[in-house]
Amino acid sequence: MTSITTVPAIELTNVTREFQVGSQLVKALDGVSLTIQPGEMVAIIGPSGSGKSTLMNTLGCLDTPTSGSFYLNGHDVSGLSDNQLAETRSHQLGFVFQSYNLLPRETALSNVELPLKYSGGYSGKDRRSAARTALDRVGLSHRYDHKPVQMSGGEQQRVGIARALVKNPELILADEPTGNLDTKSSAEVIEMLRSLNEIDGKTVVVVTHDPEVAEATKRIIAFRDGQIVEDRAVVKPSAPKTEATVETQPDSESEISE
Amino acid sequence: MNFGILFATALGSVGANKLRAGLTLLGIVIGVSSVIAMMAVGRGAQVSVTSRISDLGTDLITVRPGNQALRFAFFGGGGNSDVLSFEDALALKDAVFTPDVRLVAPENSFSGSAVVGGENTFVSGVGVTAEYIDARNLTIASGRNISNADVQNTALVAVLGSQISESLFGNRDPVGATAKISGRQFTIVGVLESQQGTIFNPDNSVLVPITTAHYRVNGGKGLLDSIAVSSINILATSEKTVESARASIATVLRLRHELTADDDDDFLITTQQDTIETLEGTQGTFVILLGSIAGISLLVGGIGVMNIMLVSVTERTREIGIRRAVGAKRRDILFQFVTEAVLMTFGGGVLGVLAGWAIAYFGNGATVDGDIIETVIETHIAVIALAVSVAVGLFFGIYPAVRAASLNPIEALRHE
Numbered sequence A: 001m002t003s004i005t006t007v008p009a010i011e012l013t014n015v016t017r018e019f020q021v022g023s024q025l026v027k028a029l030d031g032v033s034l035t036i037q038p039g040e041m042v043a044i045i046g047p048s049g050s051g052k053s054t055l056m057n058t059l060g061c062l063d064t065p066t067s068g069s070f071y072l073n074g075h076d077v078s079g080l081s082d083n084q085l086a087e088t089r090s091h092q093l094g095f096v097f098q099s100y101n102l103l104p105r106e107t108a109l110s111n112v113e114l115p116l117k118y119s120g121g122y123s124g125k126d127r128r129s130a131a132r133t134a135l136d137r138v139g140l141s142h143r144y145d146h147k148p149v150q151m152s153g154g155e156q157q158r159v160g161i162a163r164a165l166v167k168n169p170e171l172i173l174a175d176e177p178t179g180n181l182d183t184k185s186s187a188e189v190i191e192m193l194r195s196l197n198e199i200d201g202k203t204v205v206v207v208t209h210d211p212e213v214a215e216a217t218k219r220i221i222a223f224r225d226g227q228i229v230e231d232r233a234v235v236k237p238s239a240p241k242t243e244a245t246v247e248t249q250p251d252s253e254s255e256i257s258e
Numbered sequence B: 001m002n003f004g005i006l007f008a009t010a011l012g013s014v015g016a017n018k019l020r021a022g023l024t025l026l027g028i029v030i031g032v033s034s035v036i037a038m039m040a041v042g043r044g045a046q047v048s049v050t051s052r053i054s055d056l057g058t059d060l061i062t063v064r065p066g067n068q069a070l071r072f073a074f075f076g077g078g079g080n081s082d083v084l085s086f087e088d089a090l091a092l093k094d095a096v097f098t099p100d101v102r103l104v105a106p107e108n109s110f111s112g113s114a115v116v117g118g119e120n121t122f123v124s125g126v127g128v129t130a131e132y133i134d135a136r137n138l139t140i141a142s143g144r145n146i147s148n149a150d151v152q153n154t155a156l157v158a159v160l161g162s163q164i165s166e167s168l169f170g171n172r173d174p175v176g177a178t179a180k181i182s183g184r185q186f187t188i189v190g191v192l193e194s195q196q197g198t199i200f201n202p203d204n205s206v207l208v209p210i211t212t213a214h215y216r217v218n219g220g221k222g223l224l225d226s227i228a229v230s231s232i233n234i235l236a237t238s239e240k241t242v243e244s245a246r247a248s249i250a251t252v253l254r255l256r257h258e259l260t261a262d263d264d265d266d267f268l269i270t271t272q273q274d275t276i277e278t279l280e281g282t283q284g285t286f287v288i289l290l291g292s293i294a295g296i297s298l299l300v301g302g303i304g305v306m307n308i309m310l311v312s313v314t315e316r317t318r319e320i321g322i323r324r325a326v327g328a329k330r331r332d333i334l335f336q337f338v339t340e341a342v343l344m345t346f347g348g349g350v351l352g353v354l355a356g357w358a359i360a361y362f363g364n365g366a367t368v369d370g371d372i373i374e375t376v377i378e379t380h381i382a383v384i385a386l387a388v389s390v391a392v393g394l395f396f397g398i399y400p401a402v403r404a405a406s407l408n409p410i411e412a413l414r415h416e
């Protein structure tokens, strides 16, 4: 997968991100260089405040680096305007948040439709059918019309994943997607991300504090004080255990759904 | 984000907090409905004044001495060139010089009291010729008009306005009775029909021969031709000839008063059209005043919308962050919030137009302090009111929307 001729999905060169807090200059990212190839599944780990979220916001085109260059699928992102960044977010990536970030008044279906509403070219019918497909994919066929408060945390996060993949982006970014979930729901969410990576070939970057989650990926990058302190391949990625242990290695949609 | 989605999104957000939206809307409803109702009342007054003036006949032309020394000259007994004389009036009915003049009725005036037995009332006296009642569109209810023989004879005869007749004689027919008017004993020869509701109400008038008013009541001297008149009522041959009649009257009067080309007119010619225009002008100002007062409540309503929108932006910071994170551009957020504001003010505008229309409709013909209120509902006012309410939404919605759109997505997402 990582042949030399491939354009990297993500290529950071000497990226810094500084915040001025009062008189103090906080270096959230301090000279980060990093290449992620299409189809990789990467875990970002590190202590609190080490810059993981700052990195994800940069990769997710929600934030721009103070210095350094960022190429997304071979395109320079650092010089993009606010509108172009919004378009990049809309077309090239899906973001999964720790706190789900669903619109509380809207149903699951309508939450998943949201990215399509901002990208044009979809009729109402197209939007709904794409949103249903995405919800089916995460095993929520029975929750279309549920509002976030009517769903468990795990279900809400699955809606979050459905929203991230509804436009079928090449890159999925997840910042502590299991941070608020119990072990079982965590395992489900990670399995879903794994299947998106393994079955659909999407590039997945996931921030986590959970070693088991990290071991389920193919590559672990450790951060400390805004710098990469370790970058290693996982020898044999293992599915995270749950109380009711996942028996088989899921290899089809239907099995992930359950 | 296309308009349909934008509209649905905004509608959903506004509908999510119905009580709040309703209260915000109420400000606009009150503003718009009061604009509509005020304008309807104002226009109603304007139209009824105009129609009352038109009742007098649109062919009426009035000539007055155009000098402030009028009263002094008048009471002083003439000799001043700024005074219109009885002879001036006669000269205006001339087949050659003023072919468009149909009728000339000079008048002068006096005020005093009328006494019959124990009854005593204030009267506004008018010295007239026989033509006066035709010029002023008056009707004799009983008895007869002042005749030209009465004028010739300086007769002590009077025609009473209906109100005067009633206060002096009650329900009795006063024709043939006598009354002491301004110290002189007059024989009542007629009573005028009541003209209540017209702009020149003759009900409190007493008509006497113009000569009697001059020589016997006002104590004036001089020959008949030279007596001063306070105004000359003239009827043109038709509504169309009013302007040419006016021109010929001016020419004749300037010649008679020996005015040179450099001199200004020493008289003032007013047509009914002039009066209507003047009154409509004043009433127009009145309508604008009413409208502006109502407009202020619309402004207050707009400020309410802005206030709620600012609160809404703060409350929904996280929602804004979510929308931005999934691909919304700044302008998508801007349009969404502006649309919400406009939706509220437009909704308020529609309800306000309906409410204002209902007030005007059911208020038409209502009596306040004895005055009948007439309302005229004009569609263009409703359209303007709706346009203004949309503009209010745009104006007061834009600032909160700009604040929403300029939020940083990451900070917005972090907002609790």
Ligand SMILES: Nc1ncnc2c1ncn2[C@@H]1O[C@H](COP(=O)(O)OP(=O)(O)OP(=O)(O)O)[C@@H](O)[C@H]1O
Pocket (backbone or CB within 6 Å): A019, A020, A021, A026, A027, A028, A046, A047, A048, A049, A050, A051, A052, A053, A054, A055
């Ligand atoms: N908007 C900001 N303004 C000021 N400082 C910031 C801002 N965002 C992040 N920082 C600082 O940058 C550093 C890295 O923050 P970041 O959120 O990336 O850490 P993290 O690794 O995600 O931590 P956690 O595991 O707790 O989520 C921290 O010191 C933080 O205080």
Ligand SMILES: [Mg+2]
Pocket (backbone or CB within 6 Å): A052, A053, A054
């Ligand atoms: Mg973080």
